[in-house]
Amino acid sequence: MIQTENLTKQYNGFTAVKDLNLKVEKGDIYGFLGPNGAGKTTTIMMLLGLVRPSSGKVYLLGEELNPRNVDVKRKIGVVSENQYFYREMTAREYLEFFASIYRVPGVSDRIDELFKAVGLFNHQNKKIGAYSKGMQQKLAFARALLHDPELLILDEPVANLDPTSIKQLRDLIEEENRLGRTIFVSSHLLSEVEKLCKKVGIIHQGRLLAEDDMSTIKRRLSDTVVLTVEVDKEAAPHLEAVRDLPFVQTVETTSNIFTVTLEADRDYRSDLSRALFESGCVILSMKTKEMSLEEAFMTITQQNISLLTAQEDKS
Amino acid sequence: MSNRGGVVKTLFKRDFVYTFYSWGFYVVLFAAFMISSFILKNFLDGIREEDILVSAYPLNYPLFISVIVISIYLVMLSGVSISREREHGTLEVLFYGPVTAGNFLISKYFKDLCLGIIALAFCAVYFYLVSLTTNLGFTAGLVRALVMGVFMISCVVCFGLFISSLTGRTRSSVLVLLAILGGFLALQFVHAALIGMEREALSTPMLYLRETVSHLFRGINWVSPFAFLNRGLDAVVLDSPLLFGLNIFYAVVYSVIFLILSIISMSLKGVKA
Incomplete structure (x- = not known):
């Protein structure tokens, strides 16, 4: 579903992402874990073709990424960290607008279904500008699911949400995964990734420190x-x-x-x-x-350094 | 309709409806007609006092002023259209999906061009009513000027879109636009002042400056969308079909070049402010 080969991004001499090799299989809920500024959002922007990599390759849904290949983009749904809307529109108008862009068949029923799923059915005719942050996040989920994507990319999907909304969205993510969607979740919240994901990649200072099953990672951290x-x-x-x-x-x-x-x-x-x-x-x-996330990263980093030193000693 | 055509249509519709139902468009039309009415009143007073009609196309100059006012509005509107979406993050969300720089820009171009055409249609109605009440005549020259106006507006919109594609924030777009248009105007003023001086009266450095400014001015005549507007009206006044056709051709080439440059610069700058 997602594969990167030595993906690197440099900005004016600063390396945001370095030699990243990710592999997300079909049906996974993949947790992309890292502290703020680790390079998660830059990686997502490169996956979506919105930031040009300095070097390396991205494969999405089996095809090498070409930002002009809109057919691949039609199969991806995205929820970003910050929510951006046309605030003068009502939520329903907003979804109708995106349904038209994605050419979604049976728009009205699909929109009703999604409003019910995210719990906004009774607020669908309100202007988005009047929505709370939590409601906007739910609307972004509805938009991302509108065209029935094969792959969902979620960047900090539950940041700034209240516990009830977090639970609601977590259940929705799990349900979508049960329906066969592959889900890529980027987060700085270890606890959240732990609850959701089967496989985890840990990124720190632009480098992938570890990529493994959640259980193996937990053992390494403990x-x-x-x-x-x-x-x-x-x-x-x-x-x-x-x-x-x-x-x-x-x-x-x-x-x-x-x-x-x-x-x-x-x-x-x-x-x-x-x-x-x-x-x-x-x-x-x-x-x-x-263990705080920073400490977890330190542990993983220390383990990697020890491993590298051991390998160098052997050779 | 192809997928891309459908995307352009959807983007166009949302944007067009939003702008068309906003008060800004009507305020600008009102201002344009007020200024034109003021000029017309002075013109009619002149006729009444001197008892002589000094122009074969008496409505063309007020129309030209209306087109200038509408163009300034449209250059500002197109000049912030991309940067505003960049700044608000809505551009990023559109680009998660099947929207490309090409179809986004084409939708913006047609939206602004359509607004321009609608504004010109209002102008046509206004000047028709003026011609009925003043007996000044709704001439073929006026119709040609209106047709030329569509192409001039196309140049203005493409220029605005290009500036917007280069900038990340609305304020930067406005400042860059004002700086560039102010620069064009200042150069025009300096050029006129230097050309007006007698060659013999100028020192060698001043002569050198005059030559440099003249070259710059000639260059800017092909870059500034307002210079196209000027030349277009000249073609109408001179009643030359060749010049008229050439100006339309230049306007189309100008629009295509600036649209392509906008697509390239938008792709290079990306979706973030």
Whole structure:
């Protein structure tokens, strides 16, 4: 469905995307994960032929990308990060306009069906300018699905949405995938990609750091666990007692709080509790710190560097 | 209708309806007719006082002024048409689908040209009514001037679209257009002033400047859409079918060249502001 070969984009000496090799199979929900500024939107713009790559190739639906080949574009639906509309139109007029551009048969029924699916049926005759952000995002989904595309490209599809709308759109994406549509989701939200996607590519500073099944990626990200432990006294004097434990990788103290990085091969929380108790501390709370996306990228990056170093040592 | 034709028609329809039902179009027509009426009144006062008709085509000059006013509106309208969609992001959304730079620009061109033709149709009605009330005569020359006006408007629209294809924001388009048109006007003024001076009275550097300005002026005569307007009206006044035909031919060539340049520049600049 989507394949890129050494896709690169440079802007005035700055490399936005470097040697990107993606492969999205038919029927996938592919998560394209990366922090803001990682090169996700540039990649999507190149996939759509709206930004000319500096080098490399893009294949969409089995054909090499040619921005003038509008037949391929008719099979793609896109929801962008920012929503742009003709705000003076009503939502229904807007969909009718795009239906005419895509030459959608049975327009009226199709539009009704989509308004019902995204929950805007009762607001279809309102001017888009009066729509909330969430409603606009839903309308963008309806527009993207209007012509029954084979491939859906979603750039940060749930950013700025309330939890109910996120759930609604997530269900819609899953339903569309069940109907056979291939879905490419770009996001900086690890949790969102985790809930939706079967396969994930992680991009950071324009480079694809990892591309694998979600489960494999999760394993790679969970080599360590970070705990914050609050005790009843100043933590610093008890630092040695924790640092000497064999499963502890790093430990930091602030006031009465320890921040401890542990190996994740098994659950060491009881061992840590015992060590702190023996050192004379009473534990007030112990929390597992969720790995932030930045930390996840750092982990993956470190793993890649280690892998490269190991390969160089071998050769 | 082919897929591309269908896309052009859809884009044209949305844009045309939006502009046609906006007040701007009618304000400009009203302004054009007010200025023409003022000129006509002065002209009629002159006839009354001097008892002499000084022109074979008395309605052509007011018509020319109306066309100028309509052209200024259309050059601004076309001059912001692409940059506004770029700035608002709507261009990007259109290009996700089967819209290309070519069919987008053609739809904009026909939309502005149609508005121009409608404005000229209003002019025809207005001047017909004027001819009935003043007995000045709705001449064949006036009809020719109206026909020429369509081609001149085509040049103006293509020039505006070209400027818009180069710029990312509405404000930049307006500023660039004003700067270029102001530059053309300033050059015309300097040229007229230098040509008006006696050659013997000019120092060597001034002579050199006059020659340079003359060359520039000749070049700009083929770039400025308003110069085409001027030449077109001259062709009508001179009543020369050859000049009339040549001006229409030049206008068509000019429009095609600027449309192609606009498509190229739009493709190179992309959809982002």
